[in-house]
Amino acid sequence: MKHMIEIRIHGRGGQGNVAAAELLSIAAFQDGKFAQAFPSFGAERVGAPVQAFVRIDDKKVRTREDVLHPDYIIVQDYSLMENVPVLDGLKPDGLLLVNSEKPPEELNLKTTATVETIPATEIAIEIIGRPIPNAIMIGAFCSITGLVSLEAVQEAIMARFPGKVGENNVAALERAHEIMQKR
Amino acid sequence: MLKQIEGSQAVADVVALCRPNVISAYPITPQTHIVEDLSVIVGQGKLDAEFVNVESEFTAASVVLGASASGARTYTATSSQGLLLMAEVIYCIAGMRLPIVLTCANRAISAPLSIWNDQQDSMAVRDAGWIQLFAEDNQEAADLHIQAYKIAEQTFLPVMVCMDGFILTHAFEPVDIPEQKEVDDFLPPFKPRHIVDPRWPRGIGLYADPRFYMETRYILHRAMEKSEKTIKEVSADFAKTFGRDSGGFIKTYKLKEADVAIVSMGSVVGTIKDLIDQLEEEGKKVGLLQICSYRPFPRQEIYNVLKDKMNIVVLEKCISLGRGGILASDIRWSFPRAEKKDRNISSFIAGLGGRNITVDDLRYMVEKVEKEPVELEFLGLKKELIADKDL
Numbered sequence: 001m002k003h004m005i006e007i008r009i010h011g012r013g014g015q016g017n018v019a020a021a022e023l024l025s026i027a028a029f030q031d032g033k034f035a036q037a038f039p040s041f042g043a044e045r046v047g048a049p050v051q052a053f054v055r056i057d058d059k060k061v062r063t064r065e066d067v068l069h070p071d072y073i074i075v076q077d078y079s080l081m082e083n084v085p086v087l088d089g090l091k092p093d094g095l096l097l098v099n100s101e102k103p104p105e106e107l108n109l110k111t112t113a114t115v116e117t118i119p120a121t122e123i124a125i126e127i128i129g130r131p132i133p134n135a136i137m138i139g140a141f142c143s144i145t146g147l148v149s150l151e152a153v154q155e156a157i158m159a160r161f162p163g164k165v166g167e168n169n170v171a172a173l174e175r176a177h178e179i180m181q182k183r
Numbered sequence: 184m185l186k187q188i189e190g191s192q193a194v195a196d197v198v199a200l201c202r203p204n205v206i207s208a209y210p211i212t213p214q215t216h217i218v219e220d221l222s223v224i225v226g227q228g229k230l231d232a233e234f235v236n237v238e239s240e241f242t243a244a245s246v247v248l249g250a251s252a253s254g255a256r257t258y259t260a261t262s263s264q265g266l267l268l269m270a271e272v273i274y275c276i277a278g279m280r281l282p283i284v285l286t287c288a289n290r291a292i293s294a295p296l297s298i299w300n301d302q303q304d305s306m307a308v309r310d311a312g313w314i315q316l317f318a319e320d321n322q323e324a325a326d327l328h329i330q331a332y333k334i335a336e337q338t339f340l341p342v343m344v345c346m347d348g349f350i351l352t353h354a355f356e357p358v359d360i361p362e363q364k365e366v367d368d369f370l371p372p373f374k375p376r377h378i379v380d381p382r383w384p385r386g387i388g389l390y391a392d393p394r395f396y397m398e399t400r401y402i403l404h405r406a407m408e409k410s411e412k413t414i415k416e417v418s419a420d421f422a423k424t425f426g427r428d429s430g431g432f433i434k435t436y437k438l439k440e441a442d443v444a445i446v447s448m449g450s451v452v453g454t455i456k457d458l459i460d461q462l463e464e465e466g467k468k469v470g471l472l473q474i475c476s477y478r479p480f481p482r483q484e485i486y487n488v489l490k491d492k493m494n495i496v497v498l499e500k501c502i503s504l505g506r507g508g509i510l511a512s513d514i515r516w517s518f519p520r521a522e523k524k525d526r527n528i529s530s531f532i533a534g535l536g537g538r539n540i541t542v543d544d545l546r547y548m549v550e551k552v553e554k555e556p557v558e559l560e561f562l563g564l565k566k567e568l569i570a571d572k573d574l
Binding site (some may be wrong): 020021025026028029030031034035036038039041061062063064065068079 | 187189208298322347349350353354355356357450451454456457539540541542
């Protein structure tokens with residue numbers, strides 16, 4: 001890796017933002033990298049804007065500051081973009097991944113970064129039966145960036161959510177991967 | 184085994200490996216995950232301990248006090264208001280010389296209410312006669328708990344392991360969790376000196392009239408000072424057994440050649456190290472002195488490594504209101520009066536109530552003290568939020 005990779009996840013309480021960050025860090029660790037994941041909580045409550053951070057590097061991650069200049073931003077809830085400055089600090093050559101059924105160009109975002117979208121909530125309702133988009137967002141992220149292996153994420157999900165819940169989330173992850181590979 | 188886990192889980196896992204007999208705690212953010220995880224470990228029968236649920240931190244501290252007095256190895260954890268509610272018992276535990284281990288998941292103090300990190304809570308009880316050790320990362324937080332039991336049970340002083348709330352407690356990062364056998368070999372079973380037992384009635388900590396009280400304070404103060412030897416020995420012993428440096432009195436990073444010395448403690452030292460490396464690439468020599476043991480205070484060690492440094496800056500996440508930097512005062516006191524002349528010791532308060540401390544903030548701090556000494560400055564203060572009359 002040329003430099004430490006920084007990821008910021010935006011979502012609402014209940015969408016598995018912190019879990020997504022933790023799972024990504026566990027998967028990166030399984031891939032043999034150093035990783036750090038931590039939340040930026042308000043007083044936790046369902047629906048409130050939440051951020052979670054991930055750092056991945058070839059060497060030990062020491063810094064403790066919030067991720068202010070991310071390489072990647074994952075937005076789990078499009079409605080946040082109206083009142084949370086989710087694009088703040090995104091590197092000009094970075095990537096923004098948004099949970100939306102619209103194609104990227106219809107979002108009219110003012111950024112030079114690459115924008116990708118995936119209808120994660122729809123897929124979540126279909127496969128998991130609940131509108132929790134995190135597995136789909138992680139799947140799409142891994143598929144686009146290749147930063148963390150899909151196998152390691154699958155393993156991390158099954159370790160954390162053994163049984164049906166884990167299996168459904170892994171299926172959702174795989175669907176996201178398929179969709180991204182076709183693009 | 185090296186695992187990617189949450190700091191709280193790491194602490195719960197190693198505390199369980201230390202085989203406490205009695206655990207009592209009341210949940211409070213950001214300490215909650217630690218005691219939840221421990222209650223699961225006890226509930227699953229993986230640790231043979233009494234987990235006493237209580238209605239307040241005052242009672243949690245009282246339960247471990249009583250249990251420790253009767254010869255049990257004990258554990259509790261808290262944060263912020265919880266530690267303040269324990270304060271009366273905290274002093275009693277030290278006065279009774281009970282080797283209790285407590286995790287303080289450092290958090291700001293009300294009012295206004297803040298659930299976020301700073302180090303004001305443990306500072307509020309710094310004078311109580313507890314050893315206070317500050318963790319840099321989750322590996323050190325885990326390791327310090329194993330060391331804490333050994334230090335406490337050799338010195339008969341309680342030990343508070345301080346780890347930054349959220350920043351460490353809620354961070355996932357790699358932590359090597361030792362095997363049970365390794366911990367058992369390192370940490371022998373607790374051998375109490377005296378125990379409270381109805382078969383041989385006796386009291387501890389009951390009453391000392393003016394003929395005796397002062398001597399108890401003197402002895403406790405001396406015990407704290409003498410614990411230096413044990414803290415260092417246990418840290419060295421730990422390094423030999425487990426193959427990594429954790430704890431001890433102080434640590435330094437690129438300090439020897441440094442023109443500016445930053446002094447700090449807790450998790451922010453990670454960010455400081457990153458800054459030091461960046462500045463080094465730009466040709467600037469900046470170093471770090473990290474305080475691991477805040478109480479007892481490593482005055483001599485600090486003097487030894489800072490005596491040639493004429494530009495020192497202390498960064499801390501707490502304040503003595505009406506006085507200023509607490510750690511800064513301690514550092515200023517570490518030099519003999521004659522050596523204070525021409526030595527700049529600047530004081531910065533940062534990160535109160537969870538305010539993010541960025542590399543850019545730290546860079547500004549270094550650039551500022553390169554120009555002139557700073558008596559006291561709040562790093563990242565938003566003056567636009569403060570009315571002119573309050574400035």
